[in-house]
Amino acid sequence: MISNKAKYAFRALLAIAAAPEGEAMTSAGIARRYSIPHKFLEQILLDLKKAGILDSRRGKSGGYVMLRPADTVSFGEVLRIFEGPLAPLPCLSRQSYRRCEDCVSEANCEIRREFARSYDASRRVLDARTIGDALANTPFGVALPREDRRAG
Amino acid sequence: MISNKAKYAFRALLAIAAAPEGEAMTSAGIARRYSIPHKFLEQILLDLKKAGILDSRRGKSGGYVMLRPADTVSFGEVLRIFEGPLAPLPCLSRQSYRRCEDCVSEANCEIRREFARSYDASRRVLDARTIGDALANTPFGVALPREDRRAG
């Protein structure tokens, strides 16, 4: 199960990405609309800003906007911000590989081999699908160049 | 990341399944061989017994044996025993479905839709691959009837 934090992050991101171009959404507004504890959401949006996904404006009529286009932000990237490595075993993480302490032979480890199959399958989806895809309800496998996506 | 408990369970199961037919393996023996804390492993083996996967004999020359054939025990089944539901969202679990409390419309939830893709992909692997497959190093997609598997 993914954390509430990650779930809230996705809700907020989808809302911000769906807003009219250039229009900022406030944390309070999003919190109200999706019944997310406000102060908790603030932390989350801050994390997304630090990660370079959101931009923000302060003061009256401030709020959050996308820093990068929504179809360059994958579900996997967001998930990693809030959940850490997605790999089921440390020895399967590419981005933050760690050897299993008690592992004798990685190459011959049946557990590693089997989980690699499962992880590959889910990672392929999570790293391919973007916030933009989700909003457009683009079927998987239809990989258009970015310009075409925006146009359509 | 999966828990140590689950990882230990897989190590133990693979060892027990790989033992000569009818030969029981002791918790102490497995613990020593794989550097698993003995008392911790006992609890794990007990859980596997309660789940109907292992059988046990007590007293001197006792130990654990498979109750069901290794190629009927999937990675998914074992994982669920120790980690609970594998679904990334409660509303995606078939075996223990729960509605997201604050969900307005499940059918229109983008988060649910995207995670369903990823979960389907990994579940398909985890529920198909068995302890027996892992030991035989059977490539995925080769689905032999059970008798043939045992023979080969």
Added chain:
DNA sequence: GCATATCCCTAGTTAACCGATAGGATTTAT
């Protein structure tokens, strides 16, 4: 230039869970 609305930052709280550890009770083979 002041009130207000917003984002920004840090710390604390509570409950649950993980990864054991501990101590014994029960069963069985010799």
Added chain:
DNA sequence: ATAAATCCTATCGGTTAACTAGGGATATGC
């Protein structure tokens, strides 16, 4: 009887999840 094994329950220290709280910094609009 003894030793070796499983079985059962309780406890514990550390970490994390999910908030809660309190304020600081900054921009806007009157």
